[in-house]
Every structure is written in structure tokens, then in C-alpha cells.
Amino acid sequence: MTDMHLSDAIRYVGTDDTDIDLFESQYPVPNGVSYNSYVILDEKVAVMDTVDRRRTGEWLEKLEAVLAGRKPDYLVIQHLEPDHAGSIGALAERYPDMELVASAKAVQMLPKFYPACPNPTRAVKEGDTLALGRHSLTFVMAPMVHWPEVMVSYESAEKVLFSADGFGTFGAIAKDRLWIEEAGRYYFNIVGKYGAQVQALLKKAAGLDIAAIAPLHGPVLREDLGFYLGKYDQWSRYEPEEKDAVLVAHASIHGNTARAAAMLAEILESRGAKVKTADLCRCDQAEAVADAFRCGKAVFLSSTYDGGLFPPMEHFLLHLRDKTWRSRTVALVENGSWAPAAACRMRTILEGMRDIALFDEVHTIQGAVKEADRAALEKLADELLAK
Numbered sequence: 001m002t003d004m005h006l007s008d009a010i011r012y013v014g015t016d017d018t019d020i021d022l023f024e025s026q027y028p029v030p031n032g033v034s035y036n037s038y039v040i041l042d043e044k045v046a047v048m049d050t051v052d053r054r055r056t057g058e059w060l061e062k063l064e065a066v067l068a069g070r071k072p073d074y075l076v077i078q079h080l081e082p083d084h085a086g087s088i089g090a091l092a093e094r095y096p097d098m099e100l101v102a103s104a105k106a107v108q109m110l111p112k113f114y115p116a117c118p119n120p121t122r123a124v125k126e127g128d129t130l131a132l133g134r135h136s137l138t139f140v141m142a143p144m145v146h147w148p149e150v151m152v153s154y155e156s157a158e159k160v161l162f163s164a165d166g167f168g169t170f171g172a173i174a175k176d177r178l179w180i181e182e183a184g185r186y187y188f189n190i191v192g193k194y195g196a197q198v199q200a201l202l203k204k205a206a207g208l209d210i211a212a213i214a215p216l217h218g219p220v221l222r223e224d225l226g227f228y229l230g231k232y233d234q235w236s237r238y239e240p241e242e243k244d245a246v247l248v249a250h251a252s253i254h255g256n257t258a259r260a261a262a263m264l265a266e267i268l269e270s271r272g273a274k275v276k277t278a279d280l281c282r283c284d285q286a287e288a289v290a291d292a293f294r295c296g297k298a299v300f301l302s303s304t305y306d307g308g309l310f311p312p313m314e315h316f317l318l319h320l321r322d323k324t325w326r327s328r329t330v331a332l333v334e335n336g337s338w339a340p341a342a343a344c345r346m347r348t349i350l351e352g353m354r355d356i357a358l359f360d361e362v363h364t365i366q367g368a369v370k371e372a373d374r375a376a377l378e379k380l381a382d383e384l385l386a387k
């Protein structure tokens, strides 16, 4: 299993959560998630973030074992979202003299979650340092990665970047999965909206000598850091991982639109294209969102429903819009037995996104898929692959 301890002085006290049903009440996490927290033991003791209240008891036990009777001087709060800040109250109650160190925005927001917290607070700004002894933390503001109060912390003695949500991933530590397996689904759905802010943070990180990245979810990253930094650079610039790959995503009521999607995927693959497919009525839409970011091209096929767009497709496209999906080539296929209307609504949503090259021509299926539809889908595939 991944060793999460950075050293004898920087200890991991985070917890796994493998029985949560949905992260943020929306994302399936079949392999769980970890809430990472660390302790720096030096002349002064700093606790780096807390954990979700779902794991407060377990976290406090691990923390007390590492503290071995010492009291924390500081709790560094990098991010106030409850999956990390949910146990601040429990720790503050146990150590009322412990100073809470956070960005000015976090200090301002803290009473919204803990209106009666008695502990002293210290608001830090860009470049401020906190000397612990041999170890020293320098604070780097990272607003909107992924809330406005976020900061990251650089520990200079061991060259550790505590990166808050950045470089996090789904998956419990005990599941021992590779970072890349769920890092994309995590990034695009949690942080994907904030590409410009991630770029700003990457520029600051480029000036640091980093030996390890310690995020708030998932494994500590120690080797081949260029790979992880490169992924974040590519993702936050909204560049597809594969510009010629095609996402074929469909929402089908009775299976006819699904048959058209399968036919289109087969045609594309027969022409050598790499294709990812998504049945938006049944799949994990968070994975489909990630695939939409990974692919340079997409075809959306949807049934008409109640004179508009079938809700699973509407939900998906609105999610893409909210995550600022952009700079892709898109074609549309609709199905409508008497008054097809799905493409019109899909077009309206897509036209609200930035830099989407949307095919003017829409193919309309009326009920079952027929031979004439195959010819139209072949033409669509050829035109899409020629882009």
C-alpha cells in the first residue's frame, strides 16, 4: 500500500471512507475516497487540515497516537470545504489554545461553519511563512482551486507541497489504486471549471523545488512529478488528451437512439477512430464528463421528450456547460417520431459554451433506425473524422 508518511517528522493521519454512497452527494466512488491530513512534528507542531466529520473519531485517534502526548500549536486550514474542515470543531474543542492558520478569506468564512470557535486565528497571505523549527511552511494562495479561500503550503526542509484539492483523486488509500485511474474523473468534475486558476497555481508551483506532493485526497506523489504536473497543465488548458478520439454519448428512451449510437460507434471504429461510448441513462455521468474532456470530438444522440430534450442528455450537457467544457468538435443526432426537438435544445445549450465547432447539419431519426440512417451516419462519421 502507498506509504503516506512523508518522513518521521511529517506523518499521515488521514482516513479512508469506503462506505460513503456519493462524494459531494453526486459522484459515485466505488473505491471510496480518502480525507488526507498530516502532522508536522518539530519544535512546534502543525496539523495540516482535518477530515470529514464522517471520520472524526478515527482521525482523532490516529492524531493522538502520532502526537504522543504533545499538543498541536497550529491547525493549518488550507480548504474549508467540509470534506476537510468537518473536524475543525472537534479539534478546536480539544485544544482551545491551538492557533488556526488560514487565508484571510478562510478566516472570514470560518464562522459560517463554526460560529462559536474560540481558538485564536492567524490570517496569512501570499508568501507568509510559519516557522516550526527545522521545518517551515510558506503559504501560496490558490483561490478557486476549488473554493475562494483555498491556499496550498510549501514545506521547505523536506520540499513537500501540500496541495489541497489539487492533484487529488478518488479512491481510498487502502484500495491501492494508481493515481491516474480516477484522477481525471476527479479533476474534471471537481476542479475542471477552474482551469485558469489551476494554471495560475501551476505557474507559482514552477518556482518551487518540489520533492513530493501531498494532496487532500489520494496518494502522496513522490516520483515522476513531471507526469502529474503535465497532466494538470494539459487538463487545465482544456486540451483533449486525444484530439481525434470521439465520445459517442446517447440518451435513448426505448432503445432506438441507442441502436443508432452503437451503429455510429461501429462505423467510426471501422474507419480507425478511437471511440468512447456513454449511455447517459445508465452510466456514471461523471465518467462521461471526464471522457468528454479527454476526447477532441463528440457526437450527442438524444431522443425527443415532452417536446424538448430527454432529461439524461439535458443533465449531461448542462453539467458539461457548468464545468466550462470547451474547444471541441461536436455533431448532433436526434430522434423524434412526430415532432423532433432534441437537437434544437442541444444546440441552444452547446452554443452557450466557448469555442465549440458545432456541425450545422443534424441527422434526425424517426423512430427505428433504418438503412437510410446508416448512410447518414456514415456521412456524419466521415465528416467528423475529416475535421
Ligand code: FEO
Residues within 6 Å of the ligand: 079, 081, 083, 084, 146, 147, 165, 216, 217
Ligand atoms: Fe476535497 Fe474541495 O474539497
